[in-house]
Amino acid sequence: MYANDPGYEPTLPIFRCAGAGSYRFLALQRSLHGVKQHWCGQSLPCPGEHCCPFCREGMHPRFVGYIVVALPTNEKRILEVPHSSHGPFRTAEQNGALFRHVINVTKGNDKSAWRIEIEETQLAIATQEISGEELLDALARIHSLPRRRSFVDVALWREALERAAIARLTIALGRETSKASS
Ligand SMILES: [Zn+2]
Numbered sequence: 001m002y003a004n005d006p007g008y009e010p011t012l013p014i015f016r017c018a019g020a021g022s023y024r025f026l027a028l029q030r031s032l033h034g035v036k037q038h039w040c041g042q043s044l045p046c047p048g049e050h051c052c053p054f055c056r057e058g059m060h061p062r063f064v065g066y067i068v069v070a071l072p073t074n075e076k077r078i079l080e081v082p083h084s085s086h087g088p089f090r091t092a093e094q095n096g097a098l099f100r101h102v103i104n105v106t107k108g109n110d111k112s113a114w115r116i117e118i119e120e121t122q123l124a125i126a127t128q129e130i131s132g133e134e135l136l137d138a139l140a141r142i143h144s145l146p147r148r149r150s151f152v153d154v155a156l157w158r159e160a161l162e163r164a165a166i167a168r169l170t171i172a173l174g175r176e177t178s179k180a181s182s
Pocket of ligand 1: 055061
């Protein structure tokens with residue numbers, strides 16, 4: 001039912017602040033979107049404790065934040081924010097001070113926590129807000145899960161996402177268990 005073709009859409013890749021350094025982004029959304037994920041050779045979204053095969057085995061998901069940003073080059077990316085760095089984003093979104101604000105991230109070294117400053121931009125820029133649905137759709141594309149455009153109805157899409165995630169996790173769990181028993 002879902003189209004897996006690369007299609008005509010521009011891609012929206014994930015950006016990770018991988019190494020030490022300073023990073024600067026412009027927020028294109030009003031909030032940070034939290035996604036629970038399990039690691040099984042790749043990250044797979046957790047469909048929720050009530051139906052997740054990994055959670056049922058007592059494996060806890062990690063909670064990762066995502067927000068669409070513009071880089072200084074004006075390219076759009078999905079910024080991945082580790083759980084330990086969600087705080088300043090939550091404060092900014094509660095104050096309505098995230099969208100169209102500049103996010104400065106400094107990392108001392110590869111493993112160190114992010115130092116985050118979120119400030120108003122001095123530039124008069126016309127930025128288009130990216131919806132949560134667009135972000136979720138881009139993440140679905142990255143994980144090869146059903147795409148929004150294949151469904152007329154959002155509720156049906158979300159159900160299909162959940163089913164597909166359960167199926168993928170069940171296969172991954174089978175692999176893990178057979179590895180452990182061999
Ligand atoms: Zn789970």
